Amino acid sequence: MKKTLYILFLVLLCSVSLPSRAAEEEGGIDVSELIFEHLGDSYEWHIAKSCVIHLPCILIDKGGITTFMSSQIEHGQEYKGYHIAAEGSYAGKIVNEQGERPFDISITKNVLELFIVCAILLSVFLGLARWYKKNGYKKAPGGFVGAMEVLVGFVEKDVIKSSIGHGYQKFLYYLLTVFFFILTCNLMGLLPIFPGGANVTGNIAVPLTLAISAFIAINFFAPKGYYKSIFWPEVPLFLKVFPLMPTIEFVGVFTKPFSLTVRLFANILAGHVVILSLSSLVLELLVAFIQAYVFTMLTATFIGIAQSE
Amino acid sequence: MNLLTPDPGLLFWMVLSFLIVFFLLAKYGFPIIVDAINKRKEFIETSLVSAKEANERLATIKEEGEKLLAEAKAQQKEIISAAMQEKQKILLAAQDEARTSAQQIVDDAAARIAAEKEKALREVRSEVATLAIDIAEKVLSEKMSSSAEQKKAIERMIEKL
Numbered sequence: 001m002k003k004t005l006y007i008l009f010l011v012l013l014c015s016v017s018l019p020s021r022a023a024e025e026e027g028g029i030d031v032s033e034l035i036f037e038h039l040g041d042s043y044e045w046h047i048a049k050s051c052v053i054h055l056p057c058i059l060i061d062k063g064g065i066t067t068f069m070s071s072q073i074e075h076g077q078e079y080k081g082y083h084i085a086a087e088g089s090y091a092g093k094i095v096n097e098q099g100e101r102p103f104d105i106s107i108t109k110n111v112l113e114l115f116i117v118c119a120i121l122l123s124v125f126l127g128l129a130r131w132y133k134k135n136g137y138k139k140a141p142g143g144f145v146g147a148m149e150v151l152v153g154f155v156e157k158d159v160i161k162s163s164i165g166h167g168y169q170k171f172l173y174y175l176l177t178v179f180f181f182i183l184t185c186n187l188m189g190l191l192p193i194f195p196g197g198a199n200v201t202g203n204i205a206v207p208l209t210l211a212i213s214a215f216i217a218i219n220f221f222a223p224k225g226y227y228k229s230i231f232w233p234e235v236p237l238f239l240k241v242f243p244l245m246p247t248i249e250f251v252g253v254f255t256k257p258f259s260l261t262v263r264l265f266a267n268i269l270a271g272h273v274v275i276l277s278l279s280s281l282v283l284e285l286l287v288a289f290i291q292a293y294v295f296t297m298l299t300a301t302f303i304g305i306a307q308s309e
Numbered sequence: 310m311n312l313l314t315p316d317p318g319l320l321f322w323m324v325l326s327f328l329i330v331f332f333l334l335a336k337y338g339f340p341i342i343v344d345a346i347n348k349r350k351e352f353i354e355t356s357l358v359s360a361k362e363a364n365e366r367l368a369t370i371k372e373e374g375e376k377l378l379a380e381a382k383a384q385q386k387e388i389i390s391a392a393m394q395e396k397q398k399i400l401l402a403a404q405d406e407a408r409t410s411a412q413q414i415v416d417d418a419a420a421r422i423a424a425e426k427e428k429a430l431r432e433v434r435s436e437v438a439t440l441a442i443d444i445a446e447k448v449l450s451e452k453m454s455s456s457a458e459q460k461k462a463i464e465r466m467i468e469k470l
Contacts, residue, residue, distance in 0.1 A: 041316060104318040111322045118326045125338035132345035138352060152339075153346050172343065173335035181327065205315040209323045 039199050039272055040092065041108045043070035043084070047194045055112060057082075057094060061102035070106070113198035114206075117184045124148065125180070155179050159293065163300035164307060171217055171303050178210060179296040186268060186288030190275070201291070202268035204261070211257035214299040219253060222306040256302050260295060267291050440470050 045053040054071040059082060072079040073094070076086065082102070085095045095101050107115075131145050141149055160175045161168050185206065188196040200206050219226075230249040232240060239245045271287045444466045448459070 041319065104316075105321050106318055107322075108318065110319055114319075114322055114326055118330045121330055122333060122338075125334050125342065129338045129341040132341050137345040137348040149342075149346055152342055156343060156346070173339045174331065176339050176343075177327075177331045177334050181330065203316070203319060204313055205319040206323050208315050209320060209327055213327070 039202060039269060041110045041203065042092070043094070043106060043108055044074065045109045045112065045194065045198075053194070055107045055109065057104075057106040059094060059102040059104055059106070061096060066102075109198050110200050110203055110206075113185075113188060113195070113200050116195050117181065117188055117200065120184055120188075121177075121180055152176065155296065159297045160300045163297055164304040167307055168300075168304075170221065171300070174213070174217060175296050175300055175303075178213070178299065179292050182210070182264065182295055183289065183292035186291060187285075189268065189272065190284055190288060199268070199272050201264055202272050204265050207261040207264040207295075210264070210295065211261040214260055214302065215254075215257040217299065218256065218302045218306050221303075226306045260298055263298075264291055264295050444470075 043057060044055055047053065054069045054074070057066075057068055057070050057073075059066045066080055066082070068079055073083055076084060078097075081097050082094050085091055085093055085099070088099070090099070090101050093101060094104055094106065128145060128148055131141065135141070140146070155176060156172065159179070160172055164171060182201055185201040189199055189201065191197055230253065231246050233245050233249060235245050267287060268291060271284050275284045444463070447466060448462065
């Protein structure tokens with residue numbers, strides 16, 4: 001088992017490091033261009049040189065919904081009045097004839113990766129739940145179920161419970177979902193080939209969504225004391241009348257989720273840059289876990305602070 | 310900066326899929342898993358406690374058993390020594406009795422022998438007396454020619470006795 005893992009690890013390492021080295025030797029392709037191509041989103045998924053998955057494009061414009069496969073506009077052709085912009089602020093994105101951007105809900109590489117992550121999460125945890133339903137709690141699980149149980153128990157006890165304290169059950173399932181969502185996204189991003197390799201958590205939209213949900217969890221479920229501590233904190237009166245402290249506290253409400261977003265986004269993005277240029281996969285495996293851990297723990301801590309006030 | 314502006318399409322799919330995953334997992338996934346994990350934790354803890362209790366009970370039972378065994382042994386020893394004493398006593402009494410009864414038998418036998426002897430002597434004596442009288446009668450009734458004949462006659466008579 002150990003040996004298999006080691007070989008797998010070596011293969012992973014080689015397959016990650018080879019493209020960038022090869023590109024450097026050819027001299028024709030810029031490494032940074034390759035990295036940015038990987039970090040960004042695209043309308044198709046390059047698996048190998050000759051193997052490309054074309055993904056469906058879904059566009060909502062003034063005229064309604066338009067759908068077609070991305071193979072129609074692969075090389076800059078125009079199809080149904082849409083093409084991929086070559087330059088400008090929308091470079092690499094689909095624009096219409098006027099150069100304007102429609103509401104683009106295409107299934108891009110990142111969206112497909114997102115769906116794959118969701119499918120993995122649902123199958124893993126619903127499968128786990130089915131195992132418990134079938135076997136009851138008195139039977140000791142082995143293998144994968146046992147490992148997942150340890151991880152779930154760790155996140156529940158050492159991350160969520162210890163950060164929020166009393167009344168943590170209200171946020172337990174949300175935070176568990178966040179943790180495993182980020183962890184799966186990060187780990188999938190480390191796989192060099194399909195169905196991994198997309199840079200989902202390193203794309204600002206994903207951490208932003210998670211941070212907005214954290215904002216809701218922190219602020220909308222907080223007791224009354226929390227709002228009092230923001231708008232009328234226990235500080236000398238002159239700091240409140242000339243509203244210095246309330247302003248700072250109010251800004252703090254938004255900086256918390258913002259810091260969550262930037263931390264996850266920047267770390268995973270930087271991690272992908274490192275993995276592509278230096279191919280240090282061990283570090284990245286660590287980062288993948290640490291970022292899921294940190295995001296969940298900080299959200300839990302912020303909720304805990306809000307709850308205790 | 311393309312990387313820093315959130316793409317509305319991805320944002321849309323992210324919100325949608327995260328909400329779906331969250332609701333499905335929060336309804337059908339994590340409650341069962343967390344519940345099972347906590348129940349098992351409780352189960353293991355109670356099992357450990359009851360195992361410890363059982364162990365303790367076993368130890369006390371063992372101790373009690375040993376105590377009981379020691380008591381039984383002491384009692385057995387006592388009973389045996391008492392029985393030995395009893396036996397000794399009975400043996401001595403029996404010996405005593407046997408001795409006295411043997412003495413009595415011997416005494417009786419001696420007395421009887423003495424009596425028999427007395428009786429026999431008396432009988433012999435009376436017999437001898439009668440014989441003497443008979444012989445005297447015979448001597449007197451017979452005519453005796455010579456002293457030699459007399460002597461012979463007497464010897465014959467004695468022989469006849």
